[in-house]
Amino acid sequence: MTIFGAYSSFGIHREMISDKVRMDAYSQAILKNPSLLTGAVVMDLGCGTGILSLFAAQAGASRVIAVEASEKMAAVATQYRLPKTMAFGIMKAMTSALGSVLLARDKWLKPGGAILPDTATIYAAGFGRGSTSLPFWEDVYGFNMSCIGKELVQDAAQIPVVDVVDDCDLVTDATVLQTFDLATMKPGEVDFTASIELKPKFCKETPAVLSTSPCTPKTHWSQTILTFREPIAMAPENLPADGRSAAVGTHAFPAATIQLRISIVRAAQHRSIDISMETVSVGPDGRKRSWPVQMFNLS
Incomplete structure (x- = not known):
């Protein structure tokens, strides 16, 4: 099913409209x-039900052009009692969601015009075993089924998991992976490579921010989870000397920081991305330990 076929379902639109964080941010903006x-x-x-178009008309826009690729959604939306300033249209030549926005921006946005949202930032943070299925399978009505949990973690080390992460399971501070300026970015800049370092954490008139962070109320987008092939232990730098002969990143010699090099590129399959992740753990004494590159596909 294509992105546009998926958005012909009323269920996804109810999910988005029920997402209070999303709706509050858009309505405020x-x-x-x-x-x-x-x-x-x-x-x-990509107006869907047209709710944001109705907000724009309510905000005093002189004209609102609501464009939708799904004939089903456009047909339903035109049945509302619309303000006279609104018009619905169907445009089938849409690409990916972001690609369509950049195409429309370059073709129709006037000089000095505004685009909402105007920036988008991807953050990365490390999570602990509490965000995995390991604890669940270690005690199933008194039986240890941890072998199942380990199998699931191995699968997750290849295929990203989209799920809600509880902020109490974060073990590092969040780090900016990439920031996009939607008003100026080029289509080719959607693909990028960035290097970051994770460190353990110790316990206009009205700008609008729409955050999908684990530290803010959850949204229907959840978070994208990239799982290491094996857990990497982390701790502050004041480590006892007796563990210094062990491998970096083990419980005997936890890492002080984790260095990641992440590449995200659009895959051949529509609305799919390929992700590569290179991981290096650094001990408090400067020793490093590298892991094999991990490849993920997110569809």
Whole structure:
């Protein structure tokens, strides 16, 4: 099923509209920034039910053009009692979601015009075993089934898991992986490689921020989990001397930092990305331990 086929389902639209974090951020950005919306011509690309288009009309836009690739959703949305400033259209020549936004920006956004959202940032953080299935399988009504958990972790080391991570399971501070300026970025910049270092943590008028962080209320997007092939122990640098002969990243000699080099590129399959992750753990004495490169595909 393509992205546009998936968004022909009313279920996904109910999920998005029920996502309070998402809706609060969008409504605040649209309704509480009159200098951007009052009298403006607005295009809502991939409008779905048209809820954001209705917000734009409510905010005082002189004209709202709501564009949708799904004939089913566009047909339903035109049955509302629409403001006179709104018009619905169907555009089938849409690519990926972000690709379509950049295409529309380059073709129709006037000089000095605004795009919402205007920036997007990807963060990375390390998580502990509490975010894996290991604890569950270690005690199943008194029986140890940890062999199943280990199998699942091995699978997760190849295929990213999209799920909600509890902030109490984060064991490092969050680090910026990549920031996109949607007003200026080029389509080719969607693919990138970035190097980051994870360190253990110790326990306009109205800008709007839509966060999918584990430290904020959960959204329907959840988080994308990349699992190491084996756990890497981390601890502060003041480590007892008796563990210094052990491998870095083990419980006997925990790592002080973890260095990651992550590449994200669009895959041949529509709406799919390939991710590679190179991992190096660094001990408090500077010793390093490298792991084989891991490859993931996220569809």
